[in-house]
Amino acid sequence: MTQLGPGRPRLEPRRREGQTPRAEILDAAAELFTNNGYGSTSTRGIADAVGIRQASLYHHFASKDDILDALLAGTITAPLELAERLAVAPESAAVRLYALARFDVSQLCAARWNLGALYLLPELRSERFAAFRARRDELRCHYETLAVAVIAEAGATAVPGAELLPFRLVESVINIRSDEGTPPEYAEQLIPDAVLPLLGWKGDLSVTRAAAAHLV
Amino acid sequence: MTQLGPGRPRLEPRRREGQTPRAEILDAAAELFTNNGYGSTSTRGIADAVGIRQASLYHHFASKDDILDALLAGTITAPLELAERLAVAPESAAVRLYALARFDVSQLCAARWNLGALYLLPELRSERFAAFRARRDELRCHYETLAVAVIAEAGATAVPGAELLPFRLVESVINIRSDEGTPPEYAEQLIPDAVLPLLGWKGDLSVTRAAAAHLV
Numbered sequence: 001m002t003q004l005g006p007g008r009p010r011l012e013p014r015r016r017e018g019q020t021p022r023a024e025i026l027d028a029a030a031e032l033f034t035n036n037g038y039g040s041t042s043t044r045g046i047a048d049a050v051g052i053r054q055a056s057l058y059h060h061f062a063s064k065d066d067i068l069d070a071l072l073a074g075t076i077t078a079p080l081e082l083a084e085r086l087a088v089a090p091e092s093a094a095v096r097l098y099a100l101a102r103f104d105v106s107q108l109c110a111a112r113w114n115l116g117a118l119y120l121l122p123e124l125r126s127e128r129f130a131a132f133r134a135r136r137d138e139l140r141c142h143y144e145t146l147a148v149a150v151i152a153e154a155g156a157t158a159v160p161g162a163e164l165l166p167f168r169l170v171e172s173v174i175n176i177r178s179d180e181g182t183p184p185e186y187a188e189q190l191i192p193d194a195v196l197p198l199l200g201w202k203g204d205l206s207v208t209r210a211a212a213a214h215l216v
Numbered sequence: 217m218t219q220l221g222p223g224r225p226r227l228e229p230r231r232r233e234g235q236t237p238r239a240e241i242l243d244a245a246a247e248l249f250t251n252n253g254y255g256s257t258s259t260r261g262i263a264d265a266v267g268i269r270q271a272s273l274y275h276h277f278a279s280k281d282d283i284l285d286a287l288l289a290g291t292i293t294a295p296l297e298l299a300e301r302l303a304v305a306p307e308s309a310a311v312r313l314y315a316l317a318r319f320d321v322s323q324l325c326a327a328r329w330n331l332g333a334l335y336l337l338p339e340l341r342s343e344r345f346a347a348f349r350a351r352r353d354e355l356r357c358h359y360e361t362l363a364v365a366v367i368a369e370a371g372a373t374a375v376p377g378a379e380l381l382p383f384r385l386v387e388s389v390i391n392i393r394s395d396e397g398t399p400p401e402y403a404e405q406l407i408p409d410a411v412l413p414l415l416g417w418k419g420d421l422s423v424t425r426a427a428a429a430h431l432v
Contacts, residue, residue: 035338039255117336120394122253140395159409159421161402168391172384178336179356186377193375198414205375 016050022060024050026074029067030113038068038121065128068118072132075115076139079104082216083142091215093149094201099212100146101166101192105173109183116174143167147199156200166195232266238276240266242290245283246329254284254337281344284334288348291331292355295320298432299358307431309365310417315428316362317382317408321389325399332390359383363415372416382411 016024028049032041043064047054061067082103086096108116118124124133147163169191176184192212193205232240244265248257259280263270277283298319302312324332334340340349363379385407392400408428409421 037253037255037338039253039257041255117338120333120336120391122251122333125397159406159413161406162410164392164406165385165388165410168388169381169385171391172381172388175336175384175387176380181341190375190377190380194378194381194414197375197416198410200413 021050021052021056025052025057025060025067026071027112029064030071030115033068033071034113034115034117038064038118038123043067065123068121068123069129069132071115072118072124072129073135075108075111076132076136078107080135080139080142083139086146086215087142089215091211093146093153094196094203095208095211095215097143097146097150097166097195098192098208099215100143101170101195102188102209102212103216104170105191106188108171108173109177109185109188114174114177114183116171117178119171119174140167143170147195150196150199150201154199154201154203156202158198158200162199165198169195169198237266237268237272241268241273241276241283242287243328245280246287246331249284249287250329250331250333254280254334254339259283281339284337284339285345285348287331288334288340288345289351291324291327292348292352294323296351296355296358299355302362302431303358305431307427309362309369310412310419311424311427311431313359313362313366313382313411314408314424315431316359317386317411318404318425318428319432320386321407322404324387324389325393325401325404330390330393330399332387333394335387335390356383359386363411366412366415366417370415370417370419372418374414374416378415381414385411385414 016027025046029041029046032045032049036045041064043057043061044054046064046067047057050057061070079100083100086100089096091099108114119136123129143166144163147166151158151163173184173187173191176187189209192209196203196205196208232243241262245257245262248261248265252261257280259273259277260270262280262283263273266273277286295316299316302316305312307315324330335352339345359382360379363382367374367379389400389403389407392403405425408425412419412421412424
């Protein structure tokens with residue numbers, strides 16, 4: 001048995017990949033939440049999956065909600081950072097929106113577990129998750145601001161309200177992944193490619209793709 | 217206490233709207249599944265919400281999964297019937313796809329509870345829900361077939377794979393409703409309006425809207 005930071009020694013050899021006990025707990029919880037359901041998963045079940053005592057889990061997380069909050073934060077931290085950087089970048093709005101959509105779809109595909117499927121949990125409506133909801137709203141607003149700018153650049157007549165849809169189209173990769181059971185790699189180009197025409201934009205996608213790749 | 221078909225008499229006066237005990241059970245379960253979570257809801261909790269004994273509930277449904285299956289079926293029966301009718305209708309593919317998207321978004325908005333939020337439950341991957349998944353796949357295929365026909369009619373160059381996205385855009389009304397907490401009535405026109413340009417179609421939306429309204 002090896003001592004791993006705070007908490008009691010492990011009951012058994014480590015069962016999961018992960019740099020730290022915290023990372024192992026998050027990975028086990030993500031698997032159980034996405035495969036068995038959030039309501040059906042207990043902190044005891046998570047501790048068992050990691051091979052630690054339940055009491056040791058509580059050295060890292062105060063509650064099951066805390067674990068969910070950390071997992072959800074992980075799904076938007078990187079795209080939100082990119083969106084903040086893109087907001088002040090000199091490139092055209094089309095290139096910047098393409099870059100954000102491409103990065104976001106790719107990271108939703110690359111994640112080991114389809115955590116976006118948890119966005120629709122009723123538990124997320126509680127005050128406990130207000131900070132996460134606010135950050136996801138920020139990300140949504142970045143998408144909408146860029147989309148409005150693309151519509152203005154395109155000078156065409158987009159459907160009124162179309163700026164609301166790129167964010168939704170990007171998140172639909174979560175539904176595709178859930179239905180297909182595997183990350184849909186084809187969506188990493190398809191969804192960003194579809195976002196711009198949705199806004200009435202009629203430029204050259206191959207040029208935009210290359211410029212966006214440069215930005216990320 | 218009144219005798220209501222099979223099962224024991226009610227413990228208390230009826231607590232919910234509904235024509236039949238079965239409808240009351242479905243309504244209560246839909247509320248609990250969407251507000252408290254599927255895993256966190258018990259058949260006992262559903263029976264309590266209706267004001268009947270748990271044993272009476274089992275006269276109508278064999279299990280909680282059975283109730284979920286009936287609720288999910290209710291979300292696709294009507295759009296699937298329409299899609300089957302539209303598949304052999306003489307109108308242009310653009311008008312038929314518009315009609316299907318409009319009807320489907322409207323019914324997802326009009327439903328008392330946002331049941332589409334349950335599509336991502338891991339429980340749905342089990343054999344128990346194979347029939348539901350097959351019917352939802354049928355609906356998805358109707359969308360894709362119509363979308364391929366719209367792309368062919370439009371004669372433009374749509375993004376390769378764009379035919380996969382109208383179904384996803386329609387179902388995104390579920391996410392919008394979940395985030396906003398109320399059915400987004402503006403989406404009933406916005407989403408169908410956005411579906412056609414996504415496919416490279418450049419016709420007159422007001423003409424298409426009117427023709428589609430005629431079809432539904």
